[in-house]
Amino acid sequence: MIVFLTLIYVALLFVLIRLKVVPNSGLTWATTLVWMVVLFIFLFIPLQWGAPQGSTRVLTRAVQVIPNVNGEVIEITAEPNVAMKKGDLLFQLDPEPFQIALNAAEAQLVRVEAQAKQDIDALRNAEAQLRQALAAQVLAQNRYDDDAQLVQSGAISENRLEQRETDLEAAEAAVDQASAAISQAETELGAVTADGTVAKVAEAQANLDQARWNLKQTTVVAPSDGYITNLALAVGQRVTSFPIAPSMVFVDTSEKTLVVNIQQIYMRHLKPGQEVEIALKTKPGEILTGKVRLVTEIASQGQALVSGTVYSAGQIQAEPFVARIDLDDPALLTALPPGAVGTAAIYTESVKPTHIIRRVMIRMQSIMNYVIPPL
Structure with a gap:
């Protein structure tokens, strides 16, 4: 642009010289250098923060398709x-x-x-057995007490009392x-989940739900609107659920983003809502x-x-920051292919004449896009 404006200035000097408004001298032509310095200092340097520009591109997600089960x-x-x-x-396992x-x-x-x-x-059976055992214990205890009195009176021998004692111990x-059988049964029935389901039933139900889910995952579907590219998967191939072995890549076209790179020294002039022009x-x-x-x-x-290593400073570079752009016509972004690149200019509130x-x-750059392939 400096060259273009300088050429205009030179053409103007030529016209003025031909009209003999200014003399055709070396001093007159030397003003061309002054013109270039003035342009550079008062126009093109402020232009960099008044209307900074940077490379722009259209981004979208590329999803690695990894099945949840092996097959x-x-x-x-x-x-x-x-x-x-x-x-x-997408494919069926x-x-x-x-x-x-x-x-x-x-x-x-x-x-x-x-x-x-x-x-x-x-x-229930253990409770019934307990009631029966308690009744037998009471009967054995009564018989032992009766025979103990008879032994004291000498009516019977102590051998019979010893038998009653053995019967009482067996009843106890x-x-x-x-009681132990009841405790075991209550433990089995007492292990319940928060909703009152028996624990082992809940565990079996969870295993069933997991098996149903695994079966459903044999059908691998598109995660969003988009398309598959670089398809190399073949029938008969075995796929795994490891993240290091994706089966295919899915290009998500449901949401695209337009971003522009802006150098750090111009960041202080940027804020949301500023006007942007883009040449793709x-x-x-x-x-x-x-x-x-x-x-x-x-x-x-x-x-x-x-x-697991100590921080290494390495080489530090002032890399650009990224600004996200919303087009005035969202339909245009939908039609843009991911990876489309170009140049964007952001018009700040600083140095508006630039x-x-x-x-x-x-x-000019948009027109030159017809003939210049690189950015």
Whole structure:
């Protein structure tokens, strides 16, 4: 732009010299250098913070598709670079092993529920045995007391009293055994969850729910609107749920973001709501307009990474910060392909007279996008 304005100044000097308004001298032509210095100091230096510009690009999510269960692929319905809706089938794993596990979990639940009913019957039986043992204990105690009196009066021998004592001890042991059986049955029935379900029944139900969930996960669906790219998965291949082994990559087109990189020295002039003009490589000759939505107040060098080593200073660079842009026409962002790049200019409240230069520059760059491939 300095060169362009200088050429205009030179053309103006040429016209003035031809009209003999100014003399054709070295001093007259030397004013061209003065003109360039004035432009640089009073226009192009303030332009950098009055209307800063930076590279811009369209971002979206690329989701690594990792199934929640391991299995063999038996069907692939996704096609590369074909638009899909959220919930559409991507590929199907062999469900047979998970169906077998589900059948086993259902059988286990039935068996445990039957055991829970048996525990109730066992408690009732133990209570009945306790009542019977208590009655036998009372009878044995009465017989022992009667025979003890007869022994004192000499009516019977002490051998019979010893037999009564043995019967009493056996009755007391029966009471203890019945009490232990009741305690065991109450323990089985007393282990319940917060909602009152017997613990082992709840455990069997949880195993059944897990088996059902695992079976459902054999159907891998699209996490959102988008498409699969770089599809290398094949039928018969075995996939795992490890994060280090994704099955495919899914490009999420449900939400796109337009961001612009702004150097740190201009950050103090930026704030949300400022006007933005964008020249994209995918739309040469066009200017997109928008507003600054927010400025991300952190750069990659500002994060502390978790590691087992002492912090290393390394090489420090003043990398740019990122501002998020909202286009005035949101439909335009929907039509932009992720990865589209270009240049954006943000018009701040500082040095507003420089804005017209930036507007001219951004339009020139948009036109040059027809012939210049790089940014």
